[in-house]
Amino acid sequence: MIEINKTRIYKKGGDLLTKNPYTKKYEKIDPRHSKLAAAVKKGLSQTGIKENSRVLYLGASHGYTPGHVSNIVGKGGLVFCVENSVVVARDLVLLCKEKSNMHPLIFSADKPGDYKDRLVGVDVVYQDVAQKNQVGIFLKNLGLVKKGGFGLLALKARSYDVSKKPGVVFKEVLKELEKETNVVDFKLLDPYEKDHAFYVVKKK
Amino acid sequence: MVDIDLLKKSNMDDARVKLRKGLTDDLLVINAINTLEDLDVQINSLSMRLKDWYGFVNPELVRDLKDYSVLSKVVLEGFEVSEFGVVLGKKEKDLLLNYAGVLKSLLSFKNYLEDYLKNICEKHMPNFSYLAGFRITAKLLREARSLKRLATMQSSTIQLLGAEKALFRHIKTGAKNPKYGYILSHELVKNSRDKGKAARLLSDKLSLCARLDYFMGDFKASEYEAEIMAKLK
Numbered sequence: 253m254i255e256i257n258k259t260r261i262y263k264k265g266g267d268l269l270t271k272n273p274y275t276k277k278y279e280k281i282d283p284r285h286s287k288l289a290a291a292v293k294k295g296l297s298q299t300g301i302k303e304n305s306r307v308l309y310l311g312a313s314h315g316y317t318p319g320h321v322s323n324i325v326g327k328g329g330l331v332f333c334v335e336n337s338v339v340v341a342r343d344l345v346l347l348c349k350e351k352s353n354m355h356p357l358i359f360s361a362d363k364p365g366d367y368k369d370r371l372v373g374v375d376v377v378y379q380d381v382a383q384k385n386q387v388g389i390f391l392k393n394l395g396l397v398k399k400g401g402f403g404l405l406a407l408k409a410r411s412y413d414v415s416k417k418p419g420v421v422f423k424e425v426l427k428e429l430e431k432e433t434n435v436v437d438f439k440l441l442d443p444y445e446k447d448h449a450f451y452v453v454k455k456k
Numbered sequence: 457m458v459d460i461d462l463l464k465k466s467n468m469d470d471a472r473v474k475l476r477k478g479l480t481d482d483l484l485v486i487n488a489i490n491t492l493e494d495l496d497v498q499i500n501s502l503s504m505r506l507k508d509w510y511g512f513v514n515p516e517l518v519r520d521l522k523d524y525s526v527l528s529k530v531v532l533e534g535f536e537v538s539e540f541g542v543v544l545g546k547k548e549k550d551l552l553l554n555y556a557g558v559l560k561s562l563l564s565f566k567n568y569l570e571d572y573l574k575n576i577c578e579k580h581m582p583n584f585s586y587l588a589g590f591r592i593t594a595k596l597l598r599e600a601r602s603l604k605r606l607a608t609m610q611s612s613t614i615q616l617l618g619a620e621k622a623l624f625r626h627i628k629t630g631a632k633n634p635k636y637g638y639i640l641s642h643e644l645v646k647n648s649r650d651k652g653k654a655a656r657l658l659s660d661k662l663s664l665c666a667r668l669d670y671f672m673g674d675f676k677a678s679e680y681e682a683e684i685m686a687k688l689k
């Protein structure tokens with residue numbers, strides 16, 4: 253078993269794994285279900301998520317990737333999981349009950365002001381919301397991160413603008429991000445996700 | 457220094473309250489229409505399959521049967537081997553009776569669910585569901601995701617709800633742009649000579665209805681209906 257690029261995501265045979273600090277068991281993370289795993293599999297140089305990191309996770313859904321992020325940061329870290337749909341948040345809340353480093357936040361990521369008092373010292377923002385103003389939401393939430401902190405953005409071209417070609421969207425977004433951050437890595441997520449890109453930025 | 461355990465407790469409590477409040481009338485309507493649509497598909501395919509079975513016993517009747525919803529009744533109450541039919545063994549006959557019983561109870565559940573959906577639509581959206589009918593109401597609400605969002609939509613958007621796939625295709629490939637979504641199946645639109653005009657008139661009034669229902673206003677839907685009909689004469 254080897255660790256990939258100091259991400260605390262491990263490779264064994266064809267599988268990617270993270271280690272659950274509570275059960276001490278390794279859990280499979282499928283790049284077809286997780287854009288984080290897809291990006292790492294595509295050779296992402298760094299994620300900024302380390303042991304003891306505090307991560308603000310936007311678009312936490314049922315908690316698949318957030319559960320693995322919770323493994324990566326370990327017992328000393330925290331994952332604040334923002335999800336605005338009550339229907340999918342059910343599973344998320346149950347997962348947060350099992351894992352003490354995960355916090356459920358049923359809020360819209362659009363309005364960080366509504367939940368900022370429910371967080372402590374965030375190091376990394378991870379976003380996967382597949383919404384029209386994905387970039388706006390991302391930049392707003394980066395405001396909650398310390399200087400030098402990381403931002404990870406999984407971008408779905410079609411939600412951003414259906415009328416434009418994905419390649420055009422990805423360049424446009426890159427420019428938008430570069431205005432306010434330092435973009436340190438970029439990966440396309442195919443063949444795991446079609447027309448998706450993954451950006452890693454550092455807060456200026 | 458923030459006490460992390462206390463923060464966790466507060467965040468869990470907040471989430472629990474939100475989950476409890478989360479079962480809104482919007483969600484009840486959307487769940488009911490989803491279940492109803494699934495049930496329609498299931499009942500349809502189970503009926504077709506029962507038809508295959510019973511076709512051995514009574515091919516004449518099965519060939520001329522237009523409405524499959526009576527099939528379970530026929531099997532249960534009028535099981536009859538026809539001239540060109542096959543006499544089934546006891547095991548096979550029991551199997552068919554059992555099958556027809558299951559189908560019958562699905563049909564009665566469907567009636568129950570339709571009544572439920574109708575009632576909750578009338579309560580949650582009295583104006584809108586009077587004018588649109590409960591099935592179209594529920595589908596439009598599902599597309600809009602909430603009455604609140606439906607009430608803030610322009611009538612041209614309501615007119616297109618349910619046509620999203622065709623709309624994407626239009627934007628991406630330049631295919632013909634869709635003019636209507638779910639409201640095309642409304643009697644007033646379906647039976648009108650000028651579908652465009654009918655769809656426009658209907659969606660105009662529906663957007664008014666959505667606002668009335670969201671702000672709990674008066675009942676005006678029957679007046680609106682009369683207005684539309686007068687203009688379509």
Ligand SMILES: C[S@@+](CC[C@H](N)C(=O)[O-])C[C@H]1O[C@@H](n2cnc3c(N)ncnc32)[C@H](O)[C@@H]1O
Nearest residue numbers: 286311313316317335336337360361362380381
């Ligand atoms: C593609 S899914 C995320 C999958 C998840 N990141 C994973 O890998 O397990 C996108 C989620 O974002 C949520 N979402 C969309 N808009 C949101 C918003 N404004 N605030 C919070 N969550 C949002 C959706 O409800 C959906 O559950």
